Amino acid sequence: xxxxxxxxxxxxxxxxxxxxxxxxxxxxxxxxxxxxxxxxxxxxxxxxxxxxxxxxxxxxxxxxxxxxxxxxxxxxxxxxxxxxxxxxxxxxxxxxxxxxxxxxxxxxxxxxxxxxxxxxxxxxxxxxxxxxxxxxxxxxxxxxxxxxxxxxxxxxxxxxxxxxxxxxxxxxxxxxxxxxxxxxxxxxxxxxxxxxxxxxxxx
Numbered sequence: 462x463x464x465x466x467x468x469x470x471x472x473x474x475x476x477x478x479x480x481x482x483x484x485x486x487x488x489x490x491x492x493x494x495x496x497x498x499x500x501x502x503x504x505x506x507x508x509x510x511x512x513x514x515x516x517x518x519x520x521x522x523x524x525x526x527x528x529x530x531x532x533x534x535x536x537x538x539x540x541x542x543x544x545x546x547x548x549x550x551x552x553x554x555x556x557x558x559x560x561x562x563x564x565x566x567x568x569x570x571x572x573x574x575x576x577x578x579x580x581x582x583x584x585x586x587x588x589x590x591x592x593x594x595x596x597x598x599x600x601x602x603x604x605x606x607x608x609x610x611x612x613x614x615x616x617x618x619x620x621x622x623x624x625x626x627x628x629x630x631x632x633x634x635x636x637x638x639x640x641x642x643x644x645x646x647x648x649x650x651x652x653x654x655x656x657x658x659x660x661x662x663x664x
Contacts, residue, residue: 464547471551486556494557501553507531509546511539571625578632579624586620 474482489497511528529535532542554560563569572579591612598608 464544464551467548468551471555475555483552483556487558498553498557498560501549504531505546505550505553507546508542509550511542575621575624575628578627579620582624582627583620586616591616 471483486494486497508531511532554564594612594615595608598611599605603611
């Protein structure tokens with residue numbers, strides 16, 4: 462909820478007509494922007510990946526000394542650091558031209574396109590067949606870390622492909638249908654985007 466609130470807040474201030482506060486950050490000299498972006502990147506990576514209770518990878522790993530420092534001796538709770546990292550990521554994406562270039566690249570645009578379908582599908586794999594496959598590899602005396610790598614290599618393309626197919630045959634047609642239903646249900650329908658204005662409309 463806090464991330465949604467701050468996302469709406471950033472979207473609102475970006476639409477101000479006369480003054481946009483974030484322009485003061487965008488227009489900074491590169492000598493300032495490089496260290497600021499570096500600090501933001503470090504904070505986002507450290508806090509955004511925090512697993513709580515000092516765990517590194519697994520529950521039985523014990524406390525991971527790395528987390529002692531970014532969380533101030535585990536004083537900061539996980540929701541605080543996660544929400545802060547998420548808000549800083551939004552701020553970073555709005556103010557950094559190179560991050561905008563990365564997010565606007567073809568791979569990220571594709572992942573953004575299928576993201577909703579990916580969100581709906583991924584637990585069908587992670588909570589089922591991927592676990593079964595992991596224990597199959599363990600039963601074949603495959604090292605646990607190697608088993609995880611094999612599962613990642615096997616199922617990541619499958620999940621992405623399934624998400625893309627679901628996007629093409631369900632998600633995008635549903636959006637088009639909902640948009641058309643919305644337009645048709647309006648008392649005053651908007652004119653087509655590519656329609657040239659008549660003299661009366663211009664006046």
